[in-house]
Amino acid sequence: MNKLDAVIKHAEQQCKTNGARLTDKRKQVLSGLVQSNKALSAYELVDYCETAFSARIPAMSVYRILDFLESEHLVHKLNIANKYVACAHISCDHAHGTPQFLICKKCSTVKEVSISQSTILELKQTVTDADYQLISPQLEINCLCAQCA
Amino acid sequence: MNKLDAVIKHAEQQCKTNGARLTDKRKQVLSGLVQSNKALSAYELVDYCETAFSARIPAMSVYRILDFLESEHLVHKLNIANKYVACAHISCDHAHGTPQFLICKKCSTVKEVSISQSTILELKQTVTDADYQLISPQLEINCLCAQCA
């Protein structure tokens, strides 16, 4: 089974478990992100669905679908780029922690990496010391990929 | 001397050293950021200059001015919020490293903090291992401030 099918199957299963539905359009949007090697904007996903599936999904719907996929932890929003990526661990069985992203500023390719628990703890401590409350320790780091560098 | 005057004086000196000019409009935009306790968007700065100085600066110019102030290291862009803050260290004499920001997602108040050198080194190593190249180790962390929490 290829990667895409495996991911979609896992995603479907996961939605079912949560009593949510992975509809055709949601599958199409998720496919776009899984197949892409880089982060895509909502409007790029509109184009992808049109091209790949002849499905004309309005931008508004894509945003809603992205919200849904995020809520199911199938997709991450990269705030520094205003783009979206599929979670790199959809078809892993183990649960996974907070993702960290290296984002190529030129071409939007993304690598989802892990930093050590101790570093995360230190960041949390820094936040606590500053009298702030952490929403998510997701880090997004501006980089250049090997290609673009 | 109050904080604002001190900052502007330092900023002026710093620009002079670099052969750059801190014009009136640039001062006004910088003032807006220094006086604000939170990050502001370019359009909020347009409003600020109108209100505070009766200076109608077009959005286009504010963006250019922000670019300039960034290039002089007087201002930081917070990419996850699409807003801008004055550098917290303009009137410090010592040079300072890469800034890290805690950003309140509700009200955009910002705290500029430092993380340990060892953490920064670990992040750099993570990036290198992933065959990426770091543009800047600036971290921006989504939080809630004490007020909003």
Place this chain on the structure above:
DNA sequence: AATAAAATGTTATGTTATAACATAACCTAT
């Protein structure tokens, strides 16, 4: 089949940002 809930469509508009070209302000060398 009737109903309620969920998903999607539609239209309008808000927000952030840049492109392209015009004009004004300011140095600096003659």
Place this chain on the structure above:
DNA sequence: ATAGGTTATGTTATAACATAACATTTTATT
């Protein structure tokens, strides 16, 4: 002092990202 280049700002248009509000369609359940 002024001609000519450089820097700064103005103007207009438009691109790119995002949400609000309300309508319709689809799906699941009784």
